[in-house]
Amino acid sequence: MRYREIVILTGAGVSAESGVRTFRDNNGLWEDHRVEDVATSEAFARDPNLVQRFYNLRRNQLHHIAPNPAHLALARLEREFDGRVTLVTQNVDDLHERAGSRDVIHMHGELRRVRCTRCDTVHHWLDDCTQRSRCPNCGQAPSLRPNIVWFGEMPFEMEAIHDRLTRCDLFVSIGTSGSVYPAAGFVSNVRHAGEAHTIEVNLEPSAGASRFAEHRNGKAGALVPVLVDELLGVGRSG
Ligand code: APR
Numbered sequence: 630m631r632y633r634e635i636v637i638l639t640g641a642g643v644s645a646e647s648g649v650r651t652f653r654d655n656n657g658l659w660e661d662h663r664v665e666d667v668a669t670s671e672a673f674a675r676d677p678n679l680v681q682r683f684y685n686l687r688r689n690q691l692h693h694i695a696p697n698p699a700h701l702a703l704a705r706l707e708r709e710f711d712g713r714v715t716l717v718t719q720n721v722d723d724l725h726e727r728a729g730s731r732d733v734i735h736m737h738g739e740l741r742r743v744r745c746t747r748c749d750t751v752h753h754w755l756d757d758c759t760q761r762s763r764c765p766n767c768g769q770a771p772s773l774r775p776n777i778v779w780f781g782e783m784p785f786e787m788e789a790i791h792d793r794l795t796r797c798d799l800f801v802s803i804g805t806s807g808s809v810y811p812a813a814g815f816v817s818n819v820r821h822a823g824e825a826h827t828i829e830v831n832l833e834p835s836a837g838a839s840r841f842a843e844h845r846n847g848k849a850g851a852l853v854p855v856l857v858d859e860l861l862g863v864g865r866s867g
Contacts (some may be wrong), residue, residue: 631750632826632860633712636797637703638815640719641829642804646850647724649690653668669701673851674720677760677771685757685773687721688740693826696728699803699849704729709861719805719812721777736784736812745769751776784811794818801856803830804849807837816840830856 630722641651659774666672667683696704705731717734718725723741725733745764747862752765752773760771778784794800800819807813817840819825826846829841830852845852 632799634793634797635710635712635719635799636715636716636793636815636819636858637706638717638719638800638802638805638812639703639725639757640803640805640812642725642806643699643849643853644694644697644720644722645804645832646699646848647694647722647734649694649720649722649724664780669775669781673774675701675777680834681757684740684777685759688755689757689808691723691740692724694724696724697832697850699853700724700728700730702854703803706730706857706860707732715790715797717790717793717812717815719809726743727788733788734790736778736786738775738777738785740775740777743773744776745772747772748774755832787811790815790832791818798825799828799860800825801828801830802835802837802841805831807835813837828856 634715636680641649645651662683669682703716703811705726716725716730716732717736719737721735721738721740723739735771741753741755742751743758744751745767747769748764748767750766758773762773763770764772794815795818797819802816805812816827816837819827827841828843828845829835830845830849832848833846835846
């Protein structure tokens with residue numbers, strides 16, 4: 630089957646082999662913090678220093694991790710596929726970009742960006758961010774927050790994502806537990822669910838496995854390069 634428009638959704642499982650802890654494998658704790666204590670706007674209003682410290686720790690982690698074969702294969706797919714590839718990630722790390730992917734939609738935001746709560750500008754930021762950090766645009770402090778989508782906030786670029794889902798003829802979900810919406814519902818939004826093919830690549834069947842036509846269970850680092858070779862027609866005789 631020749632595909633023309635592919636949408637890829639990735640979750641924490643695609644970064645697991647790069648040493649980034651997934652969420653559900655850590656019984657819902659984020660670096661030993663309860664989610665509601667660090668990943669909500671209420672938590673930020675209540676204790677901004679704790680929340681800034683939590684994200685500074687995770688942002689600093691970016692310097693100590695590297696893309697794995699799954700990230701590299703997805704970048705190769707974007708480069709070599711004769712059609713459109715849209716990569717939507719729930720991950721806030723920069724491993725897809727460092728693997729060479731260019732068109733990445735970070736629907737839950739990015740650790741390497743901060744947003745000014747005063748002038749609403751977004752800035753590339755790799756150092757620690759604190760309540761004393763000044764906005765590069767309006768110069769105010771305290772003003773900067775992680776450009777991360779917290780629980781209860783609207784994920785980014787939902788319209789663009791929905792548009793790509795309704796046009797794609799292949800949807801591949803990689804390394805996500807299918808437990809957090811709206812990403813968990815994407816498989817049901819693909820173009821006329823009957824026509825588009827849907828593949829779930831995950832360590833084990835996710836909560837939404839039954840909504841996928843095809844399942845490939847195992848490690849992303851091993852399975853994704855094989856899938857990309859197939860999609861690029863690599864290794865096919867004749
Ligand atoms: N290869 C493939 N899949 C893996 C691997 C691996 N090496 N390791 C773990 N997995 C799978 C797990 O089996 C699990 O189903 O990846 C999935 C990771 O699921 P979660 O930890 O729930 O992460 P994710 O689905 O990305 O979470 C979605 O929830 O906490 C919020 O905003 C946060 O973006 C996150 C969202």
